[in-house]
Amino acid sequence: MPELTAEFFAFANVNNTIRLRQGKLLVRVSDLLEGAPEAVLRAIAHILLAKMYRKPIAREHSARYRRYVSSHHIRRKAHLVRQMRGRKRIESAQGRTYDLDAIFDDLNGRYFHGLLARPQMTWSRDHARNSLGHYDPAHNAIVVSRVFDHPRVPRYAIEYIVYHEMLHLKHPVKLRGSRRCVHSAEFQAEEKLFPHLGQAQQFLKRL
Numbered sequence: 001m002p003e004l005t006a007e008f009f010a011f012a013n014v015n016n017t018i019r020l021r022q023g024k025l026l027v028r029v030s031d032l033l034e035g036a037p038e039a040v041l042r043a044i045a046h047i048l049l050a051k052m053y054r055k056p057i058a059r060e061h062s063a064r065y066r067r068y069v070s071s072h073h074i075r076r077k078a079h080l081v082r083q084m085r086g087r088k089r090i091e092s093a094q095g096r097t098y099d100l101d102a103i104f105d106d107l108n109g110r111y112f113h114g115l116l117a118r119p120q121m122t123w124s125r126d127h128a129r130n131s132l133g134h135y136d137p138a139h140n141a142i143v144v145s146r147v148f149d150h151p152r153v154p155r156y157a158i159e160y161i162v163y164h165e166m167l168h169l170k171h172p173v174k175l176r177g178s179r180r181c182v183h184s185a186e187f188q189a190e191e192k193l194f195p196h197l198g199q200a201q202q203f204l205k206r207l
């Protein structure tokens with residue numbers, strides 16, 4: 001077991017990270033979870049270590065964690081903190097056809113063990129076609145172009161756009177020398193795990 005440092009950290013949202021740096025493990029747990037019951041903190045430790053060492057996550061732990069985070073109390077606390085930390089309120093996640101919050105939560109469960117904290121999800125104000133979507137780290141928001149909020153757009157295409165932006169959330173932009181590496185090799189490898197990748201890219205290209 002390597003040397004380990006754990007701290008509560010003021011993320012903008014409920015979020016927990018683990019990284020291995022120079023042989024030491026650094027764990028950061030959202031300060032919104034300060035005061036969480038010990039069983040919940042144990043569940044977080046289990047999930048983070050399982051992630052780090054690529055071991056399966058025991059369902060009881062992921063369920064306990066998710067139950068706690070989605071509890072009324074912690075959601076309210078997160079909401080207040082977001083307001084205090086000056087998040088901008090933006091448009092809406094609920095479109096005419098698709099609900100971006102629901103799509104995020106579904107993808108989070110299916111591909112990220114429910115571990116990503118949901119940022120502000122919002123449809124863009126305009127119907128821009130030049131940008132499918134983007135992740136705005138300054139406001140911790142994923143913005144998807146409103147063009148895609150349409151019944152003729154298949155769900156897997158929206159899912160792909162959101163999945164791509166979720167990968168940006170998971171893999172923050174790294175500096176390689178002076179060059180920004182936006183889509184790292186890790187990012188691209190994980191993008192290929194999306195089951196409808198080819199279909200989605202083809203649909204978006206035709207649009």
Ligand SMILES: [Zn+2]
Nearest residue numbers: 164168182183
């Ligand atoms: Zn990208």
